Amino acid sequence: MLKKFLFSIFIIIFISACATTPKDSADSSGSGSSTDSIGTLTETSGSGIISGSQEDLIVNVGDRVFFGYDSFDLDADAQELLQDQAAWMKQHSDVSVIIEGHCDERGTREYNLALGEKRAQAVKNYLISLGVSSSRVSTISYGKERPAVIGSNDGAWSQNRRSVTTVN
Amino acid sequence: MISKNYLNIVLSLIVIYFSSMLNLFALEVTLTQGSVKPTPVAVTDFYSNKDEVLKIGKNISQVISDNLERSGLFSPLNKKSFIQDISSLSNQPRFEDWKIIKAQHLISGNVTKSENRIAVEFRLYDVFAQKQLLGKRFETSENNWRRVSHIISDIIFERITGEGGYFDTRVVYVAETGTKENRQKRLAIMDQDQANHKFLTDGSYLVLTPRFSPNSQKITYMSYVNTKAPRVFIFDIETGKQEIVGDFPGMTFAPRFSPDGKKIIMSYSDPEIGNSEIYILDLETRSKKRITNSTAIDVSASFSPDAKKIVFNSDRTGRRHLYVADSNGKNIKRISREGGSYYTPVWSPRGDMIAFTKQEGGQFYIGVMDTDGSNERMIAKAYHVEGPTWAPNGRYLMYFKEERTAEDGSGGDSNLYSIDLTGYNERKIITPLGGSDPAWSPLMH
Numbered sequence: 001m002l003k004k005f006l007f008s009i010f011i012i013i014f015i016s017a018c019a020t021t022p023k024d025s026a027d028s029s030g031s032g033s034s035t036d037s038i039g040t041l042t043e044t045s046g047s048g049i050i051s052g053s054q055e056d057l058i059v060n061v062g063d064r065v066f067f068g069y070d071s072f073d074l075d076a077d078a079q080e081l082l083q084d085q086a087a088w089m090k091q092h093s094d095v096s097v098i099i100e101g102h103c104d105e106r107g108t109r110e111y112n113l114a115l116g117e118k119r120a121q122a123v124k125n126y127l128i129s130l131g132v133s134s135s136r137v138s139t140i141s142y143g144k145e146r147p148a149v150i151g152s153n154d155g156a157w158s159q160n161r162r163s164v165t166t167v168n
Numbered sequence: 169m170i171s172k173n174y175l176n177i178v179l180s181l182i183v184i185y186f187s188s189m190l191n192l193f194a195l196e197v198t199l200t201q202g203s204v205k206p207t208p209v210a211v212t213d214f215y216s217n218k219d220e221v222l223k224i225g226k227n228i229s230q231v232i233s234d235n236l237e238r239s240g241l242f243s244p245l246n247k248k249s250f251i252q253d254i255s256s257l258s259n260q261p262r263f264e265d266w267k268i269i270k271a272q273h274l275i276s277g278n279v280t281k282s283e284n285r286i287a288v289e290f291r292l293y294d295v296f297a298q299k300q301l302l303g304k305r306f307e308t309s310e311n312n313w314r315r316v317s318h319i320i321s322d323i324i325f326e327r328i329t330g331e332g333g334y335f336d337t338r339v340v341y342v343a344e345t346g347t348k349e350n351r352q353k354r355l356a357i358m359d360q361d362q363a364n365h366k367f368l369t370d371g372s373y374l375v376l377t378p379r380f381s382p383n384s385q386k387i388t389y390m391s392y393v394n395t396k397a398p399r400v401f402i403f404d405i406e407t408g409k410q411e412i413v414g415d416f417p418g419m420t421f422a423p424r425f426s427p428d429g430k431k432i433i434m435s436y437s438d439p440e441i442g443n444s445e446i447y448i449l450d451l452e453t454r455s456k457k458r459i460t461n462s463t464a465i466d467v468s469a470s471f472s473p474d475a476k477k478i479v480f481n482s483d484r485t486g487r488r489h490l491y492v493a494d495s496n497g498k499n500i501k502r503i504s505r506e507g508g509s510y511y512t513p514v515w516s517p518r519g520d521m522i523a524f525t526k527q528e529g530g531q532f533y534i535g536v537m538d539t540d541g542s543n544e545r546m547i548a549k550a551y552h553v554e555g556p557t558w559a560p561n562g563r564y565l566m567y568f569k570e571e572r573t574a575e576d577g578s579g580g581d582s583n584l585y586s587i588d589l590t591g592y593n594e595r596k597i598i599t600p601l602g603g604s605d606p607a608w609s610p611l612m613h
Contacts (some may be wrong), residue, residue: 108468109555111512113435115465118444118465121442125442148349150347151573152551152573
């Protein structure tokens with residue numbers, strides 16, 4: 001069920017990523033016209049994903065890891081994904097990222113801001129331990145303010161206890 | 169923005185005592201006795217022989233009546249049952265007429281107006297003792313009639329209950345709209361009775377946890393106005409100006425003013441430390457002093473009213489508990505003793521209790537305990553309640569309640585509630601949008 005859920009999130013993100021790609025391409029080419037953006041599309045990879053972009057990270061690596069209740073420990077799955085993120089960052093040495101820390105709704109606003117920050121810091125420290133320069137990684141906590149998944153149930157909460165790596 | 173007129177209500181008041189408070193009766197009502205039967209009171213329209221001014225008198229009476237009713241301690245009688253008319257009452261009360269309808273107290277008054285100024289005079293009577301308990305007269309500009317009504321309510325409340333008043337106060341909170349994953353939040357302010365509601369920010373960025381300064385002129389809160397660096401800010405209500413509180417690298421949050429208003433106690437997550445610690449920032453020198461030093465989360469600090477102690481939330485023993493320390497961080501002592509997780513401790517303005525949020529068995533509670541952690545009791549319970557704030561008399565609390573969210577995105581509404589310390593008289597605070605993170609101001613007068 002969790003996998004199915006993750007998969008549907010992935011699809012949604014992927015669709016929206018595709019939808020925004022032409023605009024992003026236009027921006028990066030410095031042109032605002034739609035004909036140009038179609039032109040620049042052909043310069044990107046066959047999938048329409050710009051190498052080193054947020055979409056690239058989401059589709060080819062994964063942008064998020066999940067945490068246990070009231071925990072900022074990185075489990076084996078999280079470490080594995082972050083190892084891939086570190087490798088991706090080495091490949092794209094011009095990219096810097098912001099690590100967002102998030103919590104589920106079952107805590108208070110202030111405590112969750114602190115916990116979200118610890119989650120983001122845990123990810124940052126792990127990336128640094130894998131050789132990513134600390135100057136390329138910053139953190140921000142949203143506490144329980146920006147859940148990824150709506151619902152007051154264990155499934156939603158486990159999806160919301162997360163860090164999200166975003167290309168700066 | 170708040171109008172200057174409303175703010176600068178340094179009511180240029182001429183207060184005349186009609187009768188001094190010679191007889192200090194034993195308290196007719198006390199708030200600490202569990203359930204209290206509300207005292208029947210007759211709040212009459214304030215009299216004027218001019219129709220135009222009579223309308224002001226009716227409005228004043230309504231505000232006083234609503235305040236007293238909302239306290240849960242008074243039951244204002246239906247005006248239709250009144251026998252004596254307000255014209256004759258303005259000369260002399262006929263106590264028998266008020267005894268018959270079982271009014272224990274009678275509140276009368278009159279209003280006169282000249283140009284834009286009004287003079288409001290009120291009297292409070294003990295019907296059964298057949299005597300006037302007090303009377304006062306206020307002069308102010310006409311558009312201050314609500315303030316005067318609240319001040320009169322406070323005087324009446326104090327005289328009858330022996331507790332401090334709390335009606336001439338305001339509430340700052342976070343107004344909420346939109347779905348939970350992208351909720352828009354705006355600072356908003358209103359009178360304690362929900363009148364004079366105003367938005368202070370436009371909702372284009374997240375704002376959290378506003379708290380009043382001791383003089384109620386400023387608000388400290390957390391803002392994501394810089395989307396990459398959420399920080400503690402101070403908002404000046406009169407000017408609308410916002411100012412960052414110490415621009416350090418790393419997140420600052422969970423701010424509260426010190427009792428003298430010269431400092432802010434807050435949490436700071438220094439990237440060098442990678443953990444939230446409590447700091448006190450001096451607003452004059454802008455220097456910050458670290459108060460806690462542990463590898464655990466230290467958050468949600470609140471000063472005692474004498475500023476000698478602080479209470480805060482920490483998970484240093486694994487579970488989330490409440491700790492009291494000297495305000496320099498020395499002599500840290502855990503005060504919460506029971507099961508569950510404790511959060512958001514707030515010292516009562518009277519100094520005698522600490523209110524908090526508790527989570528246990530899938531439920532959230534608003535509770536209070538003595539400052540040493542004894543006499544813990546819960547006064548509100550729901551799927552999610554959070555963030556108590558004290559009325560200035562230390563006898564009422566406000567907090568917010570958030571509903572469960574269904575998978576289709578419905579539900580999840582957040583609203584403000586008030587309750588008295590006995591756990592009775594829970595009232596929903598009606599706001600234009602949803603509400604969270606309320607903070608009750610000190611008395612404005």
